Amino acid sequence: MITLVKGGEVYSPEKLGQKDILTVGGKVACIKDEISLGEIENNELVEVIDARGKYVFPGFIDGHVHITGGGGEGGFATRTPEIQLTDITTAGITTVIGCLGTDGFTRNMTDLLAKARVLNEEGITAYILSGSYKIPVVTLTGEVEKDIILIPEVLGVGEIALSDHRSFEPSISELKKLVAEVRVSAMLSGKKGAVNVHLGDGRKMFEDIWKVINETEIPPSHFIATHGNRKEEVFNEGLKFMKHGGFLDLTTSTIKKFLESGEVKCSRALRLIHEQNIPFDNLTLSSDGQGSLPNFSESGEYLGLKVGGVKSLYQEVKEAILKEDVPIEKAISTITKNPAVAYGLKDKGELSKGKDADITIVDKPTCEIETVISKGKTLVKEKEILVKGTFE
Template sequence: MSGLILIRNADVYAPEALGRKDVLIAGGKIQAIASSLEEPVGVECRIIDADGMKLMPGLIDGHVHIAGAGGDGGPATRTPEVQLKQLVRGGITTVIGCLGTDGITRSVGSLVMKAKAIRAQGLSAYVYTGSYQVPAPTLTGEVSSDLAYIEEIVGVGETAVADRRSSSPTVEELIKLAKATLVGGLLGGKAGVVHLHMGDSDNPFALIYEAVEKSDLPITRFYPTHVNRNSQILKDAVELGKLTAIDITAAVDPMEPLWGKEIRPVEAMRQLVDGGVPLDNITMTSDGCGSLPEFDENGHIIGAKIGEPSALYANMADIVRQDVLPLEKALKTVTENPARILRLKDKGRIAIGADADLLLAHDNLSLSWVVAAGQSWMENGEQVRKGSFE
């Protein structure tokens, strides 16, 4: 699919419900949205009859280990790089990559190059500089210059706190990291957030509150993930989420058994919303291609799984099917909200001038079509465009 595309009779969620509309796509952008649009005359235009289907923005997955991760249990537990087909099958048209535990044998440079490869093949990709460790590994030698100079870099992360695998940053170190991210973000026109990996330790958000108290940094500079890691952190996240953006991890399909003490995204979303967290402050990401280790009481790894990008769409749909949120609200957490928090221009919405990153799903939310920048990747549930080496 290229050139002009006219999608007719779709039930449009932008993510807010717009009702039945026609949508015209050209040049990789959404050019028109109306109750009825005429087919352009004199030019080739593909018509898609979407009667009975829901048209939604492509998902933004804000936490994927695109260049691989893991290694917690030794070299054999390193996870592979993401393949484009994994993103497409999950309706993900924009991805933000990160390093994790391993900021030693993996590099920010390889992460940036993987993002460039994804972009070259037709999806959108960005990354965080840094890793679990503080001081953060970088590409240019400084967090601030990474943000200023490198187009793909939007912030720093996933910086680990409250976790035995973290470098146990002090409050002063966290403040300096956030300040460098802020300045680099200003210079580069980036969001400049500090994306924090939250571990299992008690009182996990204490360092965030202390950093804000001891500096002039707004709490919105910090963007913690894995807030559904266990019941206690989720309880604490209800209060933090009233002040800043927080992120639910959807690493496994809702039909698969949980790994460890995690709270399922459907239940985590229910508790956050019922607790009064503004929906604008909630996002959900897949932790795709990340290692999901399980440890014994002595901290020894006893098993591991790999996060699956497709779990993001599956859990979003589960939240709708379980009547926790209607579709237009559940979609915000994986489209509009991450686009706003990470300052991703023309992403996360169906609107005139926005990127033509679109999904078509049946009434039961089974995914049928995936379009990225006006190019078709999936049609009628079958992948029609492939990435390199697939």
């Protein structure tokens, strides 16, 4: 597994300019102005990819994907299907973090872990979060701490629902205890320890999160508040939360009604944050892929749903770059370096020596995805799918 990516304009996500990238054994071996085949031992084994006229980005990270499916708010027939490998790779994504949502009953942690391991075997990197909307959290081992300490794929808990009519209404003491369990077990296992919080459009918004932060010694950086763009008020409060050290996660999958009801489109949100000169460091995007996009009446009655798609992740970034004039390095950081920091993925999110060889190459004029390399292996080349899932 030796690959030489030649002549692309590299964003690490910081702009590096025109560079060559050599990957060996699934890792980035070096990045230089020029690397010749003569410098490489066994160069007859090298796969050379011509990236001239292309942008070269780190492989995208989607921090919120219902890899085993989600939904179910309208009954059994509304359970959404599990994701397939090529859904992910053709979206430029090389790392996913799987989670459960509303349904932590007919969906379970065993299936979630098994699906993550399937995706790892098929060629990408997959992690999971323990639990669902519900507190107390339903885990694999019976304890949050043991899940995080003993299971490599488990990065934290989530998505825990707050300020939502589907929330299980945890008390502040329950929430404090959960976050403390995540922090201590993460310290013992060398992980970051993430608490992914589903924010609904209820009146409380960030209120419970602020209470935990203000009434404990737990750093805000453990919190990843997702769906932070679901309405203007949530978004504006999220900017304060982000400045305070928490991670604000914006959801790219949407429907027309959500936008008409006040949801802030992600590409526009990136422009607004850029115009306010707010640092992007604690800002992430995720797709909510395979999750349901349910439509409820004001009284809470279920009206219908659509399914979130992982392709929306880069689509919003692309629109931010092409239509909203957000600098490339800022826009790309929200789906590469920033989620890697938020979830403690030390080998992901950047193109630099020693990091995992996850690379997404896009056409310069159109910004369309062309080639995707995961852990040093080319899965999509010039829009041709080279590797499919086991049953695709």
